[in-house]
Amino acid sequence: MLGGEVFQLDNAGWTLRFARWGGRWVLGFLEVVRDIGAFSLISVSVTLNKWRVSPRVMRPLIWEQVHRFGVCLLPMILFLGAALGILIIGQMVSNLTRVGAQSYIGSVMVTVVVRELGPLLAAMLLLARAGTSIVVELGTSRALGEVEALEALAIDPIHYWVVPRMLGLAVSMIGLTVYLILTAMVCGFLFAFLQDVPMTPGSYFGQIAAALRWHDFVLLGLKTGLFGAVIAVVACYEGLAQPLRLEAVPQATTRAVVRSLGACVALDAVFIIFYLI
Amino acid sequence: MTATHEEDVIELCGVALGQRGSAPVADGIDWRVRRGEFWVVGGFQGVGKSDLIAVAAGCHAPLRGRCRLFGVDCHEMEERQRVTMRLRFGVVFENGSRPLHRLSVLDNVLLPLMYHRNLAREEAERSAMSWIGRMGLEPMMNRMAGELPRAWQQRIGLARALILEPEVLLLDNPLSGLDSRQQDWWTEFVAGIAKENRRTVIVTADHTGAWESPGRRQARLDNGGLKCWAEAGLF
Numbered sequence: 001m002l003g004g005e006v007f008q009l010d011n012a013g014w015t016l017r018f019a020r021w022g023g024r025w026v027l028g029f030l031e032v033v034r035d036i037g038a039f040s041l042i043s044v045s046v047t048l049n050k051w052r053v054s055p056r057v058m059r060p061l062i063w064e065q066v067h068r069f070g071v072c073l074l075p076m077i078l079f080l081g082a083a084l085g086i087l088i089i090g091q092m093v094s095n096l097t098r099v100g101a102q103s104y105i106g107s108v109m110v111t112v113v114v115r116e117l118g119p120l121l122a123a124m125l126l127l128a129r130a131g132t133s134i135v136v137e138l139g140t141s142r143a144l145g146e147v148e149a150l151e152a153l154a155i156d157p158i159h160y161w162v163v164p165r166m167l168g169l170a171v172s173m174i175g176l177t178v179y180l181i182l183t184a185m186v187c188g189f190l191f192a193f194l195q196d197v198p199m200t201p202g203s204y205f206g207q208i209a210a211a212l213r214w215h216d217f218v219l220l221g222l223k224t225g226l227f228g229a230v231i232a233v234v235a236c237y238e239g240l241a242q243p244l245r246l247e248a249v250p251q252a253t254t255r256a257v258v259r260s261l262g263a264c265v266a267l268d269a270v271f272i273i274f275y276l277i
Numbered sequence: 278m279t280a281t282h283e284e285d286v287i288e289l290c291g292v293a294l295g296q297r298g299s300a301p302v303a304d305g306i307d308w309r310v311r312r313g314e315f316w317v318v319g320g321f322q323g324v325g326k327s328d329l330i331a332v333a334a335g336c337h338a339p340l341r342g343r344c345r346l347f348g349v350d351c352h353e354m355e356e357r358q359r360v361t362m363r364l365r366f367g368v369v370f371e372n373g374s375r376p377l378h379r380l381s382v383l384d385n386v387l388l389p390l391m392y393h394r395n396l397a398r399e400e401a402e403r404s405a406m407s408w409i410g411r412m413g414l415e416p417m418m419n420r421m422a423g424e425l426p427r428a429w430q431q432r433i434g435l436a437r438a439l440i441l442e443p444e445v446l447l448l449d450n451p452l453s454g455l456d457s458r459q460q461d462w463w464t465e466f467v468a469g470i471a472k473e474n475r476r477t478v479i480v481t482a483d484h485t486g487a488w489e490s491p492g493r494r495q496a497r498l499d500n501g502g503l504k505c506w507a508e509a510g511l512f
Contacts (some may be wrong), residue, residue, distance in 0.1 A: 054393070057391050155392055
């Protein structure tokens with residue numbers, strides 16, 4: 001009898017503890033969403049309000065980010081595109097042809113590569129290369145007191161540091177995704193061709209072109225641009241928004257990677273609604 | 278406090294200093310700085326000298342009290358007015374003066390000029406070179422600021438603060454960690470700068486001995502507030 005009561009109490013205790021843990025987690029999550037949302041709104045507002053401020057300083061900074069995280073990432077993105085083409089598209093084309101479903105190649109390619117896999121893979125690469133580097137850069141700058149130095153010079157740190165990264169990464173991400181998709185498609189066809197799949201380049205690319213709609217281009221540009229901007233904003237938030245000690249920079253980098261990835265996947269889910277409409 | 282005089286540069290009234298969310302390190306500060314004055318503010322470490330500089334330059338709002346810069350209340354300033362006001366102040370921070378570590382010495386000095394005046398790089402470089410020369414930074418101007426010893430970083434901070442010709446120069450414990458040769462250079466250079474264009478200079482220091490000179494005003498900051506003296510050498 002007594003044992004049963006203790007067991008029931010234990011059970012109630014665990015439920016209560018789990019509910020508390022869950023509640024804390026949900027509240028913490030909502031707080032992070034609120035803070036990153038507020039930081040994003042501030043960044044967008046600074047971008048729009050200070051669009052014409054100091055173009056001689058700001059334009060080279062934006063192009064520097066495009067060069068660092070766009071042009072310099074091109075060899076890696078071409079390699080990734082080739083791997084995607086050979087490992088997935090080539091085999092998919094070969095298998096679809098084998099079961100006589102060649103007519104679906106265009107729509108499958110557009111759904112899988114153009115809408116989903118291409119943007120997500122490019123985002124992961126950009127996150128690994130640019131997101132981490134931004135947190136370390138800005139976290140170190142914050143820890144060394146450079147934010148206060150800029151404020152004393154009447155330079156807004158969001159304008160000087162966040163805006164070029166946000167715009168630079170958005171532009172880089174659009175370009176990288178386009179190169180990734182094109183490379184994957186070409187390499188996929190080459191792999192299928194080497195496997196003696198009876199399909200001409202004309203019919204392969206013709207089917208893809210026929211499956212593409214105008215809104216695919218618009219949504220691809222919008223989605224990839226937003227992925228780039230989100231990665232930049234989350235990384236800048238983790239590096240800049242709170243006072244950091246140098247020892248805290250690695251933890252901030254890990255947080256930025258996890259949160260950026262979560263934000264990109266959530267954004268991707270939102271875009272699925274647009275594709276389904 | 279009496280009505281604002283047109284020569285007043287900084288007016289603090291009942292100001293409390295410290296970090297938000299914690300108890301003030303100094304409270305009840307009343308202070309008036311007039312154009313062309315040279316102030317030396319002494320005090321032990323941790324009494325709020327850096328906070329005093331940040332509030333006096335309009336970088337931070339005080340925890341309590343009123344702060345007026347050139348007759349304008351800091352709370353009433355709009356964003357544009359705040360930027361214009363901040364350009365009238367040059368600030369040199371303690372311990373290396375926080376240069377932007379990933380920029381070269383030249384780019385650190387050029388940044389405020391190019392950002393606020395939107396000058397072409399060549400034009401900005403011509404103006405910057407005279408300050409870089411005066412600071413003795415020419416041989417290392419293409420090196421990254423983060424690679425240089427702290428004493429040279431401090432001079433980068435001074436060149437960066439002076440490049441826009443501010444009316445008020447605030448130096449936060451500039452002699453900290455410098456050898457006697459560097460200290461002599463700083464005291465001599467700042468004395469010369471103060472005479473140019475009737476510039477107002479405020480220097481904080483743990484030990485004020487190196488800055489004492491006839492005609493300079495002196496104050497001491499402690500937990501009880503700021504005690505001001507008319508002339509230096511009266512501690």
